[in-house]
Amino acid sequence: MRDREICFPVIRRVIVKNYAIFPGSNPDFVLDFHKSEEKPRQENGLSHDFINGVTVIAGINGLGKTTLLNIILRLLIGPLDRSKEDPNDIGSGVHELRTWRTPRFFSSRVPDGAVDAEASAEIWFGRDRIEVTRALANLQIRSLRVNDQNITPDESQYKSAIERLSGLPDFVDFHFIVRNLIFCLEDRRNIIWTASGQFDLARILFAGKVAAGFRKQLDDANKKDGEYRRQLHSYNRLVSDLERERKRAAVRPGTEAAIAALKVALGETERRTMHISERIDAISNEIRACRDDILTSRLHLETKVREHERLEAEYVALAFPSADTTIKYVLSHLISSHKCAVCGSADSPILEDIKSRVEAGHCPVCDSPPSSQENIVSGEKVSAERVNRAAKELDAARRALEIAEHDYHQLISEEKELSSEKKKLQERRREQLHELHVRGADLPQADEQIRQLEASLELASIKKDQLEDARSAAFQKAQATLNVIREKIELSHSKVRDYFEIFVREFVAEKCLLSMETRREIIGQSGSGGSLQFPGFQVTMTSGVFEMPQIRRGPETVSESQKEFIDLAYRMALIATVSEGTGGAMIVLETPEASLDTFFINSAGQLLRKFADRTYIDGENDGMGNVLIASSNLNAANMIRALLGVDDETTEVSDRVINLLELAAPNAMLKAHPKEYFAELKKAVGLLDGNA
């Protein structure tokens, strides 16, 4: 069970003042939802109260949609970014925050440098509320209130309030959740397709207090790995210095030279052994993945064999009506599986003959065509077309399996060769050590430089071993915590999986499922001995050619739109699981309208509304509300309609639109085509029908 309830932040109000991009209401573009009621115009800036459900930030390119989303983001996370963050691998960063990477993001967009510009937000966590105002020029906090109490307006007070009210392990994790789970901006960060990012989210959301310690332990393990690598580097340098000196000594005749040469050879053997061990480790992971592919492909082939066999069985039954089941089965199975159950051969010379007789409706015994037959099989009874189609599918399944088996055998033979080489090297090392030991007894005094190097090497070796021990201990500690985290994630797995299924089936027509798995990840950069077993989720999905769900290991194994929707469904599933009973939640996204066809625009809009209204809980709203903020371009009017549910008569849209045509400073495009854009907007929000 989770230690503390986690409350996601929900923005209920945003105000932007004195920022030239949002100067205030332009009367030419006011949407007149309620003719009788005059809505107060915004004299200076932008102000919006977010009600439960979907809110659309509607505009055209260059009007400030992304800027507004970034204002909302920065109101939450302040002028901080995660250290060493890679947007393509969100879990890869270090567990600490650094100063914002683009500190002039807001000031550089306006002529006055945004000196007087400020933005405020009302952020709710369940029943608690934070009100924060930040200067847009540098994001410094100007005022801070927590549950109506004024607090010293600084970042540390803000962070501690956030940690307390969100229930998240620490502010770094809050930052991670906001940036990667709640906000889904144009950089399209993947969460389900990156193992480390997926794990980090699950850790933060499901592992409670244990989670806070783990990232530090992992950073510690990485740090110790770095120290070890540096020491290894120095050690290796000393080894090569020593080898160089010994090589020099090796040109001299006598025992000393022979020993020096032996030591050089020994060093080479050890280096090669280490290199081969690393490759063997990598290959075993590939072998495991390949083995899984073979097992699933075999099952797929089995279904195709049986499909084909059923049709062949009809033919055989017609040809040999009185034969017993064994004969019929053996014959039809031979034609479909290419294997003879009588003799065990998988390479029958008459197979092709029989197949072509079946396909042509010829007699299986004498090969007579249907025209010469008195009373047997004809193409009318066993449709050649059906047989051929099934045969084609069967061949494709067989080829897929052959490819997987070929890859597998190649890997196995590579692993075998490497293992045998490793064995030989180990044997050689033993012999070299033995010879060194024998010859060492006769060793005359080594020259001074070699002795000094040997002494330094010995010290470096001790230090290296100590650091390696420390690194191993750090890894073991992290693994022990990981095991606890795994147990906690497992407790939430079935809920995440169920919600995922609810969401993903709206987006993806194929059967798509989530499973728990354990992934062995190499930690640090040394590659040897530094791996941990991470719990994670794995996606399996059917496709046009695979009726049985296949494991999808990466985004490249699904289509471009499936990639984003599976990821979005996973976000929603995580949020739905964690926010059960703890209050509302929020998702902010830049709508991916470009990759959607018309049908999916409607179902995507419906699902996003379903998420925002929390009707995914048994189809009924549980009384709590989610907020979904989506920005959308006017060129995708259908998306805006779908998001707002304009075509659903029960939906009130007037408070769900942030109209940037009205609120933002008009750019050249808007000035050039004001009527067209306004008409487009009115159409999108349902104030004008499609033909106007």
Next chain:
Amino acid sequence: MVRLSNDDLRRRAWALFILDNSMRMGLIPLSKIRFHRITYFCNCLSGLFQVLPLDTTVVKYVRGPYYPEMQWHLDRLVGAGLATIKDLRYPMDPHGTWMDANYQITKSGALAAEALRKVDDFYSINKFISDIIYSYSAQEEKFLDSLAIFDSTYGNAQKEEGIVIDFSEAIENLSVREADSFEKFAQNPNTLSPQDRTFLYMGYLQQITSDAVRKVG
């Protein structure tokens, strides 16, 4: 003449022993489904008997555990006259076409099994398969096809359809862990034999299967 590999030989012997012991325990004829269910239990619980399994992986499949290679060896027994196949049918459902049939060992098959049992290594394999089938067949007929679905390893809710279940590591073999856990009920430590554990475990599976069936109504 093609020589069978050791792996093929072991698989064929397992297939023959499964048919033979099923007949002895009254599971006659043996449906294709049950053949694969029993194969799964033999693989999964082999650790209790210190016997090397044939496979430590199985795909979680909509129709339950299924081993294409074992099916081939079963077919070969039929082709060699050591078993018969009856009631062959090809049902179709939304998951595709399937083949169902009933199998039965022939007199030659029983004699072959008898001869094989006299070879040292195969004696212990036959004994362990016989113990598993004994416990399996002691459960109520109506639950027999479902026991594997509720098995702790195969039925693990964290593994979705299409996933390869790998129980090669002892920690991942939840069935053996569950069977071992009955030790705590024994009056004296280490008194439960592998047969006892298997029997208790199958009884436990029947209980949870029956609970699940009752819940579904």
